[in-house]
Amino acid sequence: MKIDPDNKADLSAQIAEAIREEIMAGRLIVDERLPSEAELADHFEVSRPTVREALKRLAAQSLIRTARGAFGGAFVNRLSYPEAYGQHITTSTLLLSMNAISFDVACEARYALERACTPLAAERRTPDMLATMRAEIHRQGQPGLTDESFCASDVTFHRALVDSADNPVLSYQLAGAVEAMQPLMNMITFTARSREAIVGFHTRIADALERHEADAAQTALSELEAYTLTLGRDVMAARARPRKPA
Amino acid sequence: MKIDPDNKADLSAQIAEAIREEIMAGRLIVDERLPSEAELADHFEVSRPTVREALKRLAAQSLIRTARGAFGGAFVNRLSYPEAYGQHITTSTLLLSMNAISFDVACEARYALERACTPLAAERRTPDMLATMRAEIHRQGQPGLTDESFCASDVTFHRALVDSADNPVLSYQLAGAVEAMQPLMNMITFTARSREAIVGFHTRIADALERHEADAAQTALSELEAYTLTLGRDVMAARARPRKPA
DNA sequence: GCGTTTAAATTGTCAGACATTTAAATGTAA
DNA sequence: TTACATTTAAATGTCTGACAATTTAAACGC
CATH class of the missing domain: 1.20.120.530 (GntR ligand-binding domain-like)
Structure with missing residues (x-):
């Protein structure tokens, strides 16, 4: 999950799409924890707000859920009925x-x-x-x-x-x-x-x-x-x- | 569209939900322009990043689209097939x-x-x-x-x-x-x-x-x-x- | 009158900071 | 030893302020 070419579209949209594909392809499985926002920002070489916008996009589709606190973070969500x-x-x-x-x-x-x-x-x-x-x-x-x-x-x-x-x-x-x-x-x-x-x-x-x-x-x-x-x-x-x- | 009680949930989720209801109820119609991020931030009494997270949630559901530049902004999107x-x-x-x-x-x-x-x-x-x-x-x-x-x-x-x-x-x-x-x-x-x-x-x-x-x-x-x-x-x-x- | 330039408005992105929440680790007393 | 309270660390949530990029409209010059 490290694809981010010289695309013109929003970075947050690209990042969201990259993570979404990982989930759809089963490479990120249910309840698996994503890297922290800081780590994702580092990985994609963007700022944390940009990563957050990407994660909110995924949250809006119920693809992930987030939890605060130690051992919190973003987790792949089991889509419920x-x-x-x-x-x-x-x-x-x-x-x-x-x-x-x-x-x-x-x-x-x-x-x-x-x-x-x-x-x-x-x-x-x-x-x-x-x-x-x-x-x-x-x-x-x-x-x-x-x-x-x-x-x-x-x-x-x-x-x-x-x-x-x-x-x-x-x-x-x-x-x-x-x-x-x-x-x-x-x-x-x-x-x-x-x-x-x-x-x-x-x-x-x-x-x-x-x-x-x-x-x-x-x-x-x-x-x-x-x-x-x-x-x-x-x-x-x-x-x-x-x-x-x- | 000014409902924001002493809820505990994420502000960005609440704001997204408030706007989503406006759209679903038809009070915001297709191609109508939403207030600018700054105005929304002022209206909901939150910061711009929080508003942006809310808008990204809506964009992920294709409820809105955004355009940069003067007379740009967020517009209610006609959901295409x-x-x-x-x-x-x-x-x-x-x-x-x-x-x-x-x-x-x-x-x-x-x-x-x-x-x-x-x-x-x-x-x-x-x-x-x-x-x-x-x-x-x-x-x-x-x-x-x-x-x-x-x-x-x-x-x-x-x-x-x-x-x-x-x-x-x-x-x-x-x-x-x-x-x-x-x-x-x-x-x-x-x-x-x-x-x-x-x-x-x-x-x-x-x-x-x-x-x-x-x-x-x-x-x-x-x-x-x-x-x-x-x-x-x-x-x-x-x-x-x-x-x-x- | 027409093309060019400038200005203004708006979203996109960044950096850094602080607040809040949560669970584990630690310490303390019965 | 056990139970409970405290501390601590990690993470998300939020804020402030700034700058970049983009797009349109208006101003300007010819």
Whole structure:
């Protein structure tokens, strides 16, 4: 780890990249301690603040963690699921919100991925997960619920559906697709009738999973997708129309 | 954006988090310029190096970009697909390599997600994408190919399959699942016979997509999954057995 | 009017210092 | 000997002040 040519880019970025590659390649393993900031500064022939900026970059990606005090320092961090979830959700959300992704495209991706989980979920769903889904369905039927709370409950329901597949890698990958849709969904006004319809779909999905019927669950999911699409399209059409209606 | 209580955590982490929330909430919009480092230091009542560490954290997540010179500064960055891809792949790869994820679990997730793309890919596949798949299949049949190159070609083939669904959000989400498997796949020794089998599955998939037959493609994918699983299990079993066989 | 120069603003980097935290080593008393 | 308090050393966290490099806009000269 001593590559630093006559590059023009920021030194801190180069140093961060050099260390990152060491970690990605497995040459720095989990919980291994990096040299101290002073030693790194000496090694790369830069000042300590520059090294620190590089380390902060790595810390922001959860690649390292730091500890103060004697025998402290920077350590290669074991990327935990919560950390990975958080980063994935952040990235996915920003990607969708900043790139004018159409509601249709995001919706299609989300439901396609969720359907992928359904066969596994139908096979492995636990009473616990079913109870979570039922609870959220019940919450979604409450009259006083705000649109935002309804959306949040919707996310919780779908996450339970995904988690029912009992595959942490799948849950991780899906987290981005499901959570990133929330800002888009939050723009929708859920009327009493549309809520009723959605609760109906959710109930069909939960029922199907309970009976281990993957196909029925997939069908319900597809119909929910189609229904969501119509709700979203109305919103997007209204948004595209700048002339405000009185 | 002026929240900084008597928290114990690093100031640079707090400041980064405060700015990150502004961006995520949309209160700082794309291409908007942040205050200069000096102004931020003044605002948060910290020194400039501390502010800089915070900004580097954000830059590492592609949330901001910086420009030098007059009228330079830090700007909210529009997260591009390549940047999002890169971050997602990094995170996914590390998550798998550092958490003792079983080959089975990773494999199951990957193929479940790929099957989710198949119906769309069968509908929308372009001659271009088919040509890419055929080219990779041809490469995979070359005799002199190293295991690593075979793996790389495998990834390219599967990415073409995913991209055929013509949904950038789907491609982005899948990138993590497909690419992160590569280190695991690289541990496998692909014999001539296993390569022949895999090429056979790939050909069946490409043929099915060409004929717009989603079901046939999914079936082939499932069989490929099962076959990959047996290959992977052999490797993992050998790894788990420390007594070296002469 | 146009090209050149100058100035100003801003990030990038450096040096050195002090503050804070942590764990090990040491010392002390029951 | 054991338990507890103190010291010490190593490391990160933070600050101050300065200079370098870069980029744009304005001033200037022709």
